[in-house]
Amino acid sequence: MRIALLGGTGDIGEGLALRWGVGTDHELAVGSRDAEKASRAAADYRETIAERGADATVVGASNADATEGADVVVLSVPPDHVVATIESVADTLADGAIVVSPAVAMARDGDGFHYDRPETADSVTAVAARAVPDGVAVVGAFHNLSANRLATLDAPLGVDTLVVGDDEDAAATVADLAEQIEGLRAVRAGPIANAAEVEGLTPLLINVATNNDGMHHLGVRFE
Amino acid sequence: MRIALLGGTGDIGEGLALRWGVGTDHELAVGSRDAEKASRAAADYRETIAERGADATVVGASNADATEGADVVVLSVPPDHVVATIESVADTLADGAIVVSPAVAMARDGDGFHYDRPETADSVTAVAARAVPDGVAVVGAFHNLSANRLATLDAPLGVDTLVVGDDEDAAATVADLAEQIEGLRAVRAGPIANAAEVEGLTPLLINVATNNDGMHHLGVRFE
Numbered sequence: 001m002r003i004a005l006l007g008g009t010g011d012i013g014e015g016l017a018l019r020w021g022v023g024t025d026h027e028l029a030v031g032s033r034d035a036e037k038a039s040r041a042a043a044d045y046r047e048t049i050a051e052r053g054a055d056a057t058v059v060g061a062s063n064a065d066a067t068e069g070a071d072v073v074v075l076s077v078p079p080d081h082v083v084a085t086i087e088s089v090a091d092t093l094a095d096g097a098i099v100v101s102p103a104v105a106m107a108r109d110g111d112g113f114h115y116d117r118p119e120t121a122d123s124v125t126a127v128a129a130r131a132v133p134d135g136v137a138v139v140g141a142f143h144n145l146s147a148n149r150l151a152t153l154d155a156p157l158g159v160d161t162l163v164v165g166d167d168e169d170a171a172a173t174v175a176d177l178a179e180q181i182e183g184l185r186a187v188r189a190g191p192i193a194n195a196a197e198v199e200g201l202t203p204l205l206i207n208v209a210t211n212n213d214g215m216h217h218l219g220v221r222f223e
Numbered sequence: 224m225r226i227a228l229l230g231g232t233g234d235i236g237e238g239l240a241l242r243w244g245v246g247t248d249h250e251l252a253v254g255s256r257d258a259e260k261a262s263r264a265a266a267d268y269r270e271t272i273a274e275r276g277a278d279a280t281v282v283g284a285s286n287a288d289a290t291e292g293a294d295v296v297v298l299s300v301p302p303d304h305v306v307a308t309i310e311s312v313a314d315t316l317a318d319g320a321i322v323v324s325p326a327v328a329m330a331r332d333g334d335g336f337h338y339d340r341p342e343t344a345d346s347v348t349a350v351a352a353r354a355v356p357d358g359v360a361v362v363g364a365f366h367n368l369s370a371n372r373l374a375t376l377d378a379p380l381g382v383d384t385l386v387v388g389d390d391e392d393a394a395a396t397v398a399d400l401a402e403q404i405e406g407l408r409a410v411r412a413g414p415i416a417n418a419a420e421v422e423g424l425t426p427l428l429i430n431v432a433t434n435n436d437g438m439h440h441l442g443v444r445f446e
Contacts, residue, residue, distance in 0.1 A: 109416070111413055111414045111416035111417055112412075112413045112414070112416070112417045113420075114417070114419070114420065115419075115420060115423070158446055159446055162427075162431070187431050187434075187435050187438070188431070188434040188435050189335075189427065189430045189431055189434055190334055190335045190430050190433065190434045191334045191335070193332075193334035193335070194334055194335045194337070194427075194430050196337070196338075196423075197336075197337065197338060197423050197424070197426050197427035197430065198427060200338070200419075200420050200423045200424075200427075201420070201423075201424060201427065203420050204385075204412065204417075204420035204421060204423075204424065205445070207412045207413050207417050207420065208385070208410050208411070208412055208445050210413065211410075211411040211412055211413045212410050212411050215410070215445060218445050218446065219445075219446055220443055220444070220445055220446070221443070221444045221445075221446050222428070222431050222438065222441050222442075222443055222444075223381055223382055223441065223442055223443070223444050
């Protein structure tokens with residue numbers, strides 16, 4: 001499978017590239033608005049992956065070029081870049097491609113972090129679902145993972161990622177991709193209409209990390 | 224310590240009475256709008272607790288009588304009964320008492336369960352905080368526990384409960400009471416202003432249970 005990680009030079013994209021790079025044989029395309037920056041990140045990831053004895057195909061490209069031919073496109077961009085990023089790759093998104101939305105809109109105040117509903121929909125996942133061309137399915141996943149922990153290959157995961165989607169086949173594909181990462185379990189949370197509660201878990205994780213000694217880079221496990 | 228469980232004839236109140244009854248020597252007062260119903264529930268709980276070889280003090284009374292002299296008062300009532308229940312016991316709430324709010328406002332639609340913000344505040348915990356008399360602290364806790372699993376003494380917990388409160392001493396007291404239940408870990412989530420994300424976890428837990436085979440009476444663990 002070919003997976004494009006748009007905005008994949010950092011945040012959750014880096015961790016997904018490294019984890020899939022060492023654990024699978026998917027072709028990975030790291031995308032960025034700056035193709036050179038993407039190429040440098042891809043070279044870094046290849047080096048880290050090679051140190052683990054794996055031999056992954058990781059290329060860097062502009063977001064549009066990374067999207068070309070991708071079966072799955074992960075939007076590893078800030079929530080307010082989601083629509084612009086989709087628009088910038090709309091011409092190269094293949095019919096039948098799956099777009100994965102991990103972004104969460106949050107606001108911080110003096111008390112902590114709070115879910116900050118997007119203006120146009122209940123969740124960032126729903127914003128993405130409205131923005132994609134016909135024939136492209138959106139699946140929400142990877143919202144609640146610590147980017148730092150995911151990108152630290154020695155850090156065990158042992159946590160869950162929630163998957164929401166209106167297209168059952170697309171959601172199952174993304175759940176399967178998630179479970180190809182060692183220590184990650186995919187749990188389903190229903191259709192995209194249920195994404196707000198999934199995304200709202202992320203500010204809660206930050207509030208818990210802030211308010212408890214020794215709890216950092218938290219994930220969640222449903223038991 | 225004397226703990227009143229208002230609306231304690233069912234839901235989360237039953238499980239808390241049984242778990243504290245077998246594991247601690249706190250005096251437990253089960254409250255109900257119907258004192259006779261409370262007395263019957265208390266007798267049932269005593270029997271269940273005695274079968275475990277414990278000898279707890281569990282009495283049943285009207286909500287107001289159960290509140291008399293209580294150090295901690297748990298509002299085990301539906302979210303839209305929270306204010307009326309507080310008003311009905313305001314005269315017997317001791318100065319310095321701690322009121323614990325575990326209720327969550329949810330609505331169900333065709334997709335799943337969703338957090339249903341109360342009209343007057345961001346969370347039910349905040350609604351309770353506004354309704355209590357001066358000198359009484361409100362702490363949010365026990366929002367995300369399965370009532371069924373809590374009331375099933377043979378069911379292992381191994382889950383977390385989130386604690387929010389503006390009064391640090393009161394929050395610490397409730398966290399300590401929570402951890403006196405075997406298998407339950409209290410994690411802090413900051414002030415009551417952060418309660419919405421805590422309460423929003425409950426509809427998510429139900430959506431996860433609905434959408435995954437073999438996942439029932441779910442709790443959550445931060446790892």
